[in-house]
Amino acid sequence: MEKETVKTYDDVLESIAVFNKSLEKSKRFRDQVRFFQSWYYVPELDAVGPSKFVRYKGMTGFDYIRTYSALDGRVAEPVLAKWFVRLEDNSPEAVWVRQRVDQLLGHYGKTVGNMAKFSAPRGWSIEKHVETTPPANVQDLNQVDAADLVQDGIWHEFLTLSPEDQRDLADRINKYIR
Secondary structure, X not given: OOXXXXXXXXXXXXXXXXXXXXXXXXXXXXXXXXXXXXXXXXOOOOEEEEHHHHOEOOOOHHHHHHHHHHOOHHHHHHHHOOOEEEOOOOOHHHHHHHHHHHHHHHOOOOOOOOOOEEEEEOOOOHHHHHHHXXXXXXXXXXXXXXXXXXXXXXXXXXXXXXXXXXXXXXXXHHHHHO
């Protein structure tokens, strides 16, 4: 099954939104995360998605699970290069985008691979982004600890719970610790 490639930047935005929703819905899809090498950031959504998924128009998590072995991630790069540029390793922008990926994956107990590459829209920079959005906590890549990112993700999710659910969860954790 050959999927149509994205034709517009709006198609890319839609693909990244669908990717993030698919992660929420499917454990089997989340298990594929470790294989993604190239990640793309879109400031309009403050979200990330992998090239092998984002490249295809109308891709869903189910489609990806069915066809991932037939999809070639290398052909995604030229398609997405119309709108994106690869970020220099360890640049503030790359570190910031990596943190976005780690934060997303941390919600599911996953981490990004060491060989991952990160891209953002042409002309985007952390300085421009910070001027238009709340400040981000940018850390040096060597200081980022996967366990800390997972804990941050868990804490963020905990804060979204109702006070009653927070108490119930705290009680369950206390019982487990004892």
